[in-house]
Amino acid sequence: MARRRPLLRKPRGPVEHVAAAAVGVALAVLLLGAAQSLLRSWPFLAVVAVLALAAAARQPALDRARTERLAALRLTLAQVDALDDQAFEYALRDLLIRDGWSARKVGQQGDQAADVTGQHPSHGRIVLQAKHTRVGAKVGVHVMYEVKGTAGPVHGADIAVVVTNGTLTRDAMAWGDRHRIHWIDRPRLETWADRGTPLHDLLALPGRPAKRRIGWRRVA
Structure with missing residues (x-):
């Protein structure tokens, strides 16, 4: 049975080096774009975080209200x-x-x-x-x-x-x-x-x- 060649190998020759460099640049651009998108959306993320903290802080009060409601259950x-x-x-x-x-x-x-x-x-x-x-x-x-x-x-x-x-x-x-x-x-x-x-x-x-x-x- 013939041995399978590895999927990844070092680029050979100028053409493959250029192609590898192009892929690297593309990945860098994608990562930079994702980082910029996160930076632009920070107000939304901040609002989400504040709402989550508010919900967590409110939960004990909700639990107490539920307990008080059930105390009068008939x-x-x-x-x-x-x-x-x-x-x-x-x-x-x-x-x-x-x-x-x-x-x-x-x-x-x-x-x-x-x-x-x-x-x-x-x-x-x-x-x-x-x-x-x-x-x-x-x-x-x-x-x-x-x-x-x-x-x-x-x-x-x-x-x-x-x-x-x-x-x-x-x-x-x-x-x-x-x-x-x-x-x-x-x-x-x-x-x-x-x-x-x-x-x-x-x-x-x-x-x-x-x-x-x-x-x-x-x-x-």
């Missing part, structure tokens, strides 16, 4: 019912923030039974599984199994909660009570979202995270 059941699944998850996130949790929405396809996660300095890490319904369907015990199996080992949660604007079956509520999976049905959701009762008071959460996280073994 949602009626009618408002909750009108939400879609995604908006319901964002609403639960905002309710957690209102109650002093740093929370974020994580629900998506393959979320392994976690739609919202949060952290609290006194209560530890929480995971919420949201079940929004517009037809009054009941949440079955299988949802409790799924949350039990993933809350601790997958999400590192100290507290797991199933939240619905509908109802839960008796088996689901009883199983959750036995295995430390909290649940919020329609009446409890009204107390939390509309009346403003903090989640940790509503669920009587301990003042410190439990030493043992939610069990990792799936219970049938």
Whole structure:
């Protein structure tokens, strides 16, 4: 197989030297033109920099305003019912923030039974599984199994909660009570979202995270 000649080599002969010099001059002209363009546009660049600094300085005030707005957040059941699944998850996130949790929405396809996660300095890490319904369907015990199996080992949660604007079956509520999976049905959701009762008071959460996280073994 023939050896490939290098793409770059030193110019040979006067013609190639002249061509190389021409290329060098062209590059120098391009660079000089770019430098001159930057110099001419410095007022625009300065404005952009000032705006960026102003936005950065304003962000803490925006964060405080958002926190103050969420502190007064109230949602009626009618408002909750009108939400879609995604908006319901964002609403639960905002309710957690209102109650002093740093929370974020994580629900998506393959979320392994976690739609919202949060952290609290006194209560530890929480995971919420949201079940929004517009037809009054009941949440079955299988949802409790799924949350039990993933809350601790997958999400590192100290507290797991199933939240619905509908109802839960008796088996689901009883199983959750036995295995430390909290649940919020329609009446409890009204107390939390509309009346403003903090989640940790509503669920009587301990003042410190439990030493043992939610069990990792799936219970049938």
